[in-house]
Amino acid sequence: MIKKTEVRAPMALHDKSPANKTGDRVAVVEPDQLNNSLAYVVRRTGVRCDATFIRHQQGEISPARFCALSAVAANPGINQSALGVLLGIANPSVVKVVDDLAQLGLVERTAGLDRRSSALYLTPAGDEKLRRYSEALEQCEREIAEALTLDERTQLLALLRKVALGGGDA
Numbered sequence: 001m002i003k004k005t006e007v008r009a010p011m012a013l014h015d016k017s018p019a020n021k022t023g024d025r026v027a028v029v030e031p032d033q034l035n036n037s038l039a040y041v042v043r044r045t046g047v048r049c050d051a052t053f054i055r056h057q058q059g060e061i062s063p064a065r066f067c068a069l070s071a072v073a074a075n076p077g078i079n080q081s082a083l084g085v086l087l088g089i090a091n092p093s094v095v096k097v098v099d100d101l102a103q104l105g106l107v108e109r110t111a112g113l114d115r116r117s118s119a120l121y122l123t124p125a126g127d128e129k130l131r132r133y134s135e136a137l138e139q140c141e142r143e144i145a146e147a148l149t150l151d152e153r154t155q156l157l158a159l160l161r162k163v164a165l166g167g168g169d170a
Contacts, residue, residue, distance in 0.1 A: 052143055053066070053137065083120065101126070
């Protein structure tokens with residue numbers, strides 16, 4: 001069965017085509033293999049969440065940088081390698097994220113054997129920005145989950161954690 005749905009363009013975060021700038025509603029057909037695909041629906045959800053997050057943060061920080069900033073705050077002294085493992089991102093990507101946060105004055109590195117072994121800490125500016133970003137995240141979360149009851153949101157989080165951990169404890 002093919003499900004017709006309406007979506008509001010733009011759907012992609014980086015698609016700058018004129019057709020997507022209008023915000024017009026367009027009719028699309030989602031094939032069952034996509035509409036019934038957990039991976040596809042999670043990906044579409046991720047795109048919506050990222051776009052909503054960026055709008056609430058007024059484009060000031062990306063979701064990846066916010067996650068890294070939050071992880072450093074929760075784990076003072078964490079090194080870049082451990083941060084990459086925690087966030088599930090490759091070393092070159094974590095280096096770029098930390099470089100960006102350091103350049104913004106939000107995190108600082110202490111001397112280590114190399115850049116990956118340096119301990120990471122929030123700066124006072126990073127601590128202040130994280131508080132502000134976290135407040136905007138709460139607004140973002142309310143918007144994203146507006147169609148869910150509190151119980152449904154709790155259940156969805158538990159199920160997604162289970163999927164993300166590959167069936168491990170949620």
